[in-house]
Amino acid sequence: MEVTLPQMLFARERRAQEQQALLRQYHMPLISFTMNIAGPEKDTPLIRRGFQEGCGMLEEGLKREKIPVMHRQIRQEVTGCEAFYVVQGDPERIKSLCARVEDSCQLGRLFDMDVLSPQGEQLRRQTVGRQERGCIICGAPGRGCASRRVHSVQELQQATRRILTEHFQQRDRQEIGTLALRSLLDEVCTTPKPGLVDRENSGSHRDMDIFTFNASASALAPYFLQCATIGQDTRTQLPEDTFRELRAAGIQTEQSMFSATAGVNTHKGAIFTLGTVCGAVGRLWTPEHPCRNLKRILEACAQMTKEAVEQDFAAMSASGEGVTVGQRLYLEHGLTGIRGEVAGGLPSVSEVGLPAFRQALAEGKSRNDAAAIALLHLIAKVTDTNMIARGGMELAREAMEQVGELLEQNPMPEPELIRQLDKMFVQKNLSPGGCADLLAVTLFLHDWCNLDE
Template identity: 50%
Template sequence: MEHAVTLMEMLGAREARAMRQQQLLEEYQLPVISFCLNIAGPVKNSPVLRRAFREGLERLACALLAGRLDIVHREEVDEPTGCEALWVVRGDGRAVKELCVELEDRDALGRLFDLDVLDPVSGKWDRTQLGQPPRRCLVCGKEGKGCASRRLHTVEELQSATQAILEDYFAKKDQQTLGALAAKALLYEVCTTPKPGLVDRSNNGSHRDMDVFTFLDSTAALLPYFEEAVRLGMETRNLPPQETFRRLRQAGAAGERAMFRATGGVNTHKGAVFTLGTVCAAAGRLWTAVGFSKDLEATLALCGEMSAQAVQEDFEAIRREGAHTTGQRLYLEHGLEGIRGELSRGLPAVAQIGLPTLRRRLEAGDSLEQAGVQVLLALMAQVVDTNLIARGGLEGQQWAMEQAKNLTQDRAVSQEKAEKLDRALIERNLSPGGCADLLAITYFLEFLSRM
């Protein structure tokens, strides 16, 4: 529970900080940066405020490094009265203050930063000494001191403005972070080698119209789509999950067009647009300003909640209107629901096969790539991949599944055996593209859990 501090607690913290500043000035005879957050109201510390403080520390460290200003000493405290940092820096006091002012004025989040600079010669530096204007009010944008002295805004207004700044900043940052993780997962998937029948660093698998570079072009083109998927999840997190999926489908159509433009009409990632895009949107729905959820079970379950109704409606339409694609034909003739059914059930192949296999192999000492090969083979051995059926019929799919089962009876499949299976699938023109998409999702969730 968040702690509401008293006036006496705040005065005590301020006095202790001032005393420690003086001690550091006397000990080091160098400028001291005193950093805390400008937060209105009795609650001065919370998970999201700690995150904002850490962001400020990271910015400050980067700025000092770029300015070639060495940090001689640093200390931070995390108390109910707020997070505070005192850094001793080797450099000119004026230059240090200029750097701190730039951080405060860089963007909206910087408006919450309070970066004082004290040095043993000039004392506390002020913005006006640098010819800089006073800081602006969070609510109205006018001179901040004037609003504060006359109490023109209520505490509630200031808190609301602060919360809006935090939500907006971290939402945009996390959209970019999660979108980049999705792109990274696709890059790791295509680069994992050997992957039987699939494009990898060694060969083009059973494909004649694409190679690794086609996948690189496609991934670069899809990065904005994955960011958009996260954003849609965030924006609709208070609406029914089905609404998120409805809006995502519209964005997915645009993502597919971007993919085809980048690849010259080659289908590299259509399945990933559907599946990985849904996972990104689910991650967005579970997001808060504190950060994204690492509850992978909840993320996958939400994928099912989002998509189940729409997928069922799709199947009803196929039964009513007939089949127009290979996947639709397989559903009508054999009841195979493919990746749509997998998604509507919350991607059980990822939860029960992909992630457990990946983590088991990593714990055994495999590299991430080696573990990824084992994940792909485990998926091939247990998942009915309609991509294999489209190329080789039910017989081809069953043959590939049997080969993968035989290999995965060993504790770990050697590279030589995986390469042999690769050659065999290429000879039969088979490619387990659905399992490749599930491998990419497995990578994405593993990356997410490490954040």
């Protein structure tokens, strides 16, 4: 909605009156924060997000410098967002902090963080050794461009939108990438786990330990950021186009993984599964709101992968011979494994992993113990091709049933019971690696998604 000049003049007058009232009441320095937005549209969801980011950055800075906030008031309306902070401390030190926030990133160019002394004088950037800020389009110093109207309102609006969009694009994909990496590290640290590498032992594996996993996860860090970026950059294209790019990135990353682990396969499944999820979150991203809706994210995973997975299976059927274990299990037993799981929208995560994890947390279990419990529920419900590959069909089914029976008696087993399962899995040389990947996805989605959507 566009604002009129009288509305703007009224808002400015009210702001000045409120500043005076706060100075009279507190006799302390006052920060008055508004967004520097050209044109008649001062209040959009994207501008609000930028403003809230500014409040967050300012409050973090105040906290870091131990500057107490005595009073805070925030207003968000059609004439624009504004915030007042009454703070205790030396006005120059406070101005210096505000100027640093303004200069800390591109987005800061849109922040106007004025500081008034207790006597009501406005401090200038120059008094704290900062230059006057320039034009957001050409960088020319001072307010020259604005007063001479060098740039059109439309140009200014475009530049503003670009600054906001780029800021949140970067910030959100970094959050996605960081969280994906955390979920891999948390998965391997979850202890005890039957047959898998954890903090106590290497389960049924002789060629890897927890350090192999750390090396592998570290090597994967740039990849998850890349997946989120691919999703964002291809969000206006077809879902299968996004997946094609994700797959190419995944194949390259497998090489980085193998060099980090001296040839051991630690995260091939996670590269596919978690990479697809990061790409889906990226695809659904908008600068105003990153998508934190579980259902929409899982649907996007299905849409992106469906065609490619169908083609994979059709090609296997046509050739009639399987090279990998997964291919043989599909041809001989119709098992679609992790590919089928992702193309089906990860039902094991939404129906098994997440409910079990959240239930355990709700009952007061720690993150570690809740993750260990969620893993058992996944093992009991998911036909894991990794288990079959190592132990054969019979042994894998038996182990699944055993875990299922245990959970029926006790849906939240204590670590001691899980340790007994670990011994049994090691004896039988079983390792539920596919379920471990699904646990990592469960942890990622738990942390990323809003609970109540």
